[in-house]
Amino acid sequence: MVSFEPKDLSTGKLHGYLLSAVAPRPIAFASTMDTDGNPNLSPFSFFNVFSANPPILVFSPARRVRDNSVKHTLNNVEATKEVVINVVNYDLVHQASLSSTEYDKDVNEFEKAGLTMLKSDLVKPFRVAESPVQIECKVNEIIKLGTEGGAGNLVICEVVKIHITEEVLDDDQIIIQEKLDLVARAGGDYYSRAKNGFFEVPKPLRTRGIGVDAMPDAVKNSMIFTGSDLGMLGNIEALPTTAAIADFAKTIGEHHADITEMSHREKHKMARNYLSYGDIDSAWKLLLS
């Protein structure tokens, strides 16, 4: 391992490591307004949801590493305590990127980026009409994390209204995540288009899986299984019964192969096949035959 303490690195270098290591980061496309009513729009990837009740989103317009200057978004939320957080999908990437340019205070980034201002219901800042989910928020608090360049400012936002385009909802008003097509930020110039990387992992058992420590040694110490395989095998409430194992061995024996003739190695490889399509039960029955 290579190891650093923060004091060993310049802020720029440390910033770079943190942006690559904590990723992909969701993007808040934050619409604010100054006290004169001038709109501002800028994307932030120091952002996430942190609570459902109360519904709280937090984003951080950090002081610039380069010159310790502060973004207009921060000035605006300090003055008005209101923000609309719009999500960024694949079609909005270049416009969000363009609006992150450091235009002067009186420049309207909606116009610069060719986006449409949509009136909000409960707050003054506009929504981004092109964004598939627009979240109107009141700012409860702003926590300054420091005073030097690179210092973050936690803007604690309470959701007061959510707008979702019908195009991304199914008949039960559930969001179809592939249709939402969100993007996120990673290190350097990298973005990640979420749906290209989607896969599903069933939620772990509420009843508690047996865990890796409770497995037979031959399985736990297998040279075939990866940690990921063991993780899947551990997520079963109880090992199958002797009767269920015997039934399984009989069925396999009739159609495929005589399990009693198989080596540990062969069994483990075949069990990995079961795991590859999520059939943990068959994997265990085979391993215990």
Next chain:
Amino acid sequence: MVSFEPKDLSTGKLHGYLLSAVAPRPIAFASTMDTDGNPNLSPFSFFNVFSANPPILVFSPARRVRDNSVKHTLNNVEATKEVVINVVNYDLVHQASLSSTEYDKDVNEFEKAGLTMLKSDLVKPFRVAESPVQIECKVNEIIKLGTEGGAGNLVICEVVKIHITEEVLDDDQIIIQEKLDLVARAGGDYYSRAKNGFFEVPKPLRTRGIGVDAMPDAVKNSMIFTGSDLGMLGNIEALPTTAAIADFAKTIGEHHADITEMSHREKHKMARNYLSYGDIDSAWKLLLS
């Protein structure tokens, strides 16, 4: 649009919308220890980096929506003010998921998930040896966002040491993001493998792009260009000079086609081709010919 106020929805339903809309979320695989020295390990996707100077990560072990109970991780950070945040790559997904099971307080999730405890340098909780980046942190503050089920708790963590495996670093000690192979959480049972969705967008000009509002009407109001195309075209410092445009037209005329004979529609389609591989300069020269 479909619009809701939080009071219109159950906490569970609102939670579901927030998890789908704010995604993909990075995962903190948080290792803590109780005051008796019992290790605990659990993943959290209410998590992000928020500041580089001081270096601050924030994660939220929320009160359970189901029964308003609190996670061991929260009890431990309250008692000890220390945590190691390990990142989760693709190979660790099933073990991270298994360790999110609600085991009893005295159960060691490192053992349950088949992971290796590695001694930290500056804090007591163990690192996850299998994780490619391990971040030792001191907890500066814990901000409770509410008292009901679903209420988050902001754990404000200051980085005191970062460990990165050499396997993900290049010769200049920069993280190769494809090798890091991080995963993130989205709504429902969805995860996203970041590298499958990676694409690059060059950082916007520090000198400020001309913006969509400064473009000729024929471009701005084109039926061919998407918002994304306009966003790219807006990220240029100045339109090309008349001389540069004439040179371009001459070269194209010699090798390809007479630009003066092309319709707006044909020009815009050809400009989109240039934009598809990031050649904004040629796109503008063509459009202005």
